[in-house]
Amino acid sequence: MEHKMAIIGYGGMGSWHAENVSSRIDNISVKGIFDIQKNAQEKAQSQGLYIYKSLEELLADTEIDLVTIATPNDSHKAYAISLLEAGKNVICEKPVTMNVAELEEIIAAAKKSGKVFSVHQNRRWDKDFVIIKTILNQGGLNNPYFIESRVQGSRGAMHGWRGHKINGGGMVLDWGVHLLDQFLNLIDSPVVSVLAHLFNLYSDEVEDNIKILLRFENGVSALCEMSTNCLINNPRWHVSCIDGTAVIEDWSCAGKIVKLKSDSQMNWSEDIVYTEAGPTRTMAPRPEYTTEVLALPEVTTDWSDYYKNIVNVIDGLEELIVRPEQSLRVMKVIEKVFESEKSGMGVKCHI
Numbered sequence: 175m176e177h178k179m180a181i182i183g184y185g186g187m188g189s190w191h192a193e194n195v196s197s198r199i200d201n202i203s204v205k206g207i208f209d210i211q212k213n214a215q216e217k218a219q220s221q222g223l224y225i226y227k228s229l230e231e232l233l234a235d236t237e238i239d240l241v242t243i244a245t246p247n248d249s250h251k252a253y254a255i256s257l258l259e260a261g262k263n264v265i266c267e268k269p270v271t272m273n274v275a276e277l278e279e280i281i282a283a284a285k286k287s288g289k290v291f292s293v294h295q296n297r298r299w300d301k302d303f304v305i306i307k308t309i310l311n312q313g314g315l316n317n318p319y320f321i322e323s324r325v326q327g328s329r330g331a332m333h334g335w336r337g338h339k340i341n342g343g344g345m346v347l348d349w350g351v352h353l354l355d356q357f358l359n360l361i362d363s364p365v366v367s368v369l370a371h372l373f374n375l376y377s378d379e380v381e382d383n384i385k386i387l388l389r390f391e392n393g394v395s396a397l398c399e400m401s402t403n404c405l406i407n408n409p410r411w412h413v414s415c416i417d418g419t420a421v422i423e424d425w426s427c428a429g430k431i432v433k434l435k436s437d438s439q440m441n442w443s444e445d446i447v448y449t450e451a452g453p454t455r456t457m458a459p460r461p462e463y464t465t466e467v468l469a470l471p472e473v474t475t476d477w478s479d480y481y482k483n484i485v486n487v488i489d490g491l492e493e494l495i496v497r498p499e500q501s502l503r504v505m506k507v508i509e510k511v512f513e514s515e516k517s518g519m520g521v522k523c524h525i
């Protein structure tokens with residue numbers, strides 16, 4: 175079935191949606207946009223898109239059955255509810271809302287309308303994430319116990335509306351929501367505690383550098399780091415498992431797995447090794463013959479599967495991949511992040 179889409183908010187991400195949906199999704203055509211800024215309207219018009227004069231005009235357009243919301247975070251809730259009530263299917267940019275209560279209102283509106291509602295958690299299709307998921311789910315490594323995930327820049331402040339609390343700015347709602355969503359999809363166990371340290375290095379209003387430590391009920395811990403002030407990067411991913419370690423260095427997905435060989439027949443562990451740290455057994459490296467270096471698995475992943483899934487759900491052919499209740503879980507963890515920062519302590523939970 176053919177679908178016609180509109181976009182609310184035609185800035186960086188709104189125009190990205192228009193371009194990518196138009197060029198990569200066969201059965202959606204982007205008809206028009208609604209944006210409050212003249213420059214955004216002019217840009218869209220120059221690209222052949224229709225400019226809605228008001229939200230009401232868009233809501234009343236019966237040709238449109240799918241709307242993507244790509245405005246600053248504080249306006250997502252009101253738009254999402256109006257659109258659902260008008261019978262539109264809705265994709266909302268992340269973070270879907272500023273808190274759990276707002277998202278619960280949207281979910282109630284979505285249930286009442288019977289329309290599709292999903293959050294654009296596009297980073298579930300990132301190659302680095304899919305590689306880590308493949309390593310852990312398909313036996314590349316087993317029994318993970320500590321997983322580090324980080325994104326690192328060095329340009330300092332959060333820009334524009336992202337620097338203002340009232341607009342839903344700050345790094346937790348910007349990148350935190352992606353990294354947390356990835357972890358909740360990677361580790362199949364409830365989060366039982368959250369410890370966060372949020373730094374306002376460049377902004378008075380919002381956090382711009384953050385560290386979050388999650389503990390899961392199955393014994394796995396996860397560290398999320400987001401920095402705008404990192405001048406020497408750590409790896410994008412570092413995964414510690416009982417039988418080995420995996421590293422992805424950066425967005426290019428350079429990295430490797432080092433896996434222990436079965437060493438029951440090898441007699442080396444009692445040797446004292448003379449290292450620069452002095453004589454030691456525990457802190458010396460293993461002999462090389464006890465490990466093997468493996469390449470990261472080859473994966474294929476395609477962001478456009480997000481939109482293809484939305485279309486198939488609207489057409490009644492598939493189940494939704496990014497489900498509202500998953501986004502609700504992420505928002506619940508985010509509330510614990512802020513609670514932990516406020517108290518300066520770890521917060522127990524069962525999410």
Ligand code: NAD
Nearest residue numbers: 183184185186187188209210211214244245249267268269
């Ligand atoms: P932006 O500032 O580049 O664009 C926002 C646009 O919304 C602007 O054109 C502005 O005029 C318009 N706007 C502002 N308030 C509005 C309102 N009340 N009604 C209608 N239009 C309004 O911001 P951006 O970087 O495109 O971010 C937009 C959303 O996309 C945010 O929620 C952000 O978190 C999200 N985002 C997601 C990703 C991702 O990878 N999924 C990446 C970047 C941004």
